[in-house]
Amino acid sequence: MGAETVVRSYREVATLADAREAVFVLRPERDAALSVWVEFHRANAAMYERVAELDERHHWEALYWVGYEMRQVEKLTKRPEWKSGYGDAR
Template sequence: MAEPQTLRAAHDAVSERRPVPTANLLTWLAFHQSNARMYRAVADVDRWHHHEAMYWVGYEERKAGEMSARLQAEKSQTN
């Protein structure tokens, strides 16, 4: 599948591959990290939506950070 070239196509791609709500934290972490990379690439191509795409980069990076922190918390509880 080709990488999205527009912000709209990126949003559609995110919707299509969104994990089920009960997916494990590693799945969600990978999802948000992948989204951040995709939105960053779209920001370089879809110049009309550069700033909005960069907003989504930040959003996805924050969500990935939350997932990472939750994984670390779970890991420290099991040790």
């Protein structure tokens, strides 16, 4: 995505660079509700799973970020996130 393009939806993401922009642009406000943060991290995990399939050059890095996002959900919910996928991202 070019500098003039802004990601508005996780569905627009196809590369790791797009994913990084999406995480930055779609990040909730610091004081957002816990449920908003949990959903944000779950949507990120789903997005990175998709990126791992679409952006072959960054497959393994995208999978790292899937794990990272799942660990963030675990920290927030105090429950393990063992699901392999979260369905459709936003």
